[in-house]
Amino acid sequence: MSHITPTQGFNIKSVQSQGFKLNVWDIGGQRKIRPYWRNYFENTDVLIYVIDSADRKRFEETGQEMAELLEEEKLAGVPLLILANKQDLLTAAPASEITEGLNLHIIRDRAWQIQACSAVTGEGVQDGMTWACRNITTRKK
Known part of the structure; x- marks a missing residue:
């Protein structure tokens, strides 16, 4: 089993999915770098x-x-995909509990989806990417 570590700082990767080439800005969540997030909002599709x-x-x-x-103004109307990661762990909260805890049901200004997944097993990741690509296409029309 490979060890997966949380993102430290910023990583940029290109990913092919659903006929799309997605330029992914993987931005770590450490508190000290959060103020820099807004530098990456321009032209965000999802x-x-x-x-x-x-x-x-x-x-x-x-x-x-x-x-x-x-x-954030630059993210207005941008579709939101929440990946509920680590579903392979017995202690993981189900997507329904996370939906309640994050009050996702009050989001009315954009398409959103919560997807249970596991980065370790890959389960659910492709379903999330399919949703993301479909919503990019819908938004671009």
């Missing part, structure tokens, strides 16, 4: 927000951070 489903004590903090992101 926001993919990854949550550690097993870290319930941080749900409130991550919910507040996500709510602030959704208020």
Whole structure:
């Protein structure tokens, strides 16, 4: 089994999915770099927000951070995909619990989806990418 570490700082990768070439800005969530996030909002087609489903004590903090992101002018109307990661762990909260905890049901100004997934097993990741690509296409029309 390979060891996957959280993003430290910023990584840029190109990913092929659904006939799209996606330029992905993987931006770490450490508190000290959050002020720099806004430097990456220009021309964003979809926001993919990854949550550690097993870290319930941080749900409130991550919910507040996500709510602030959704208020950003440059992200207005941008579709939101929440990847509820680490579903392979027994301690992981199900997507329904995360939806409630983050008050996702009150989001009315954009398309959004929560996708249970595991970066380790890959389960659910492709479903999330399919949703993201479909919403990029819909938004571009």
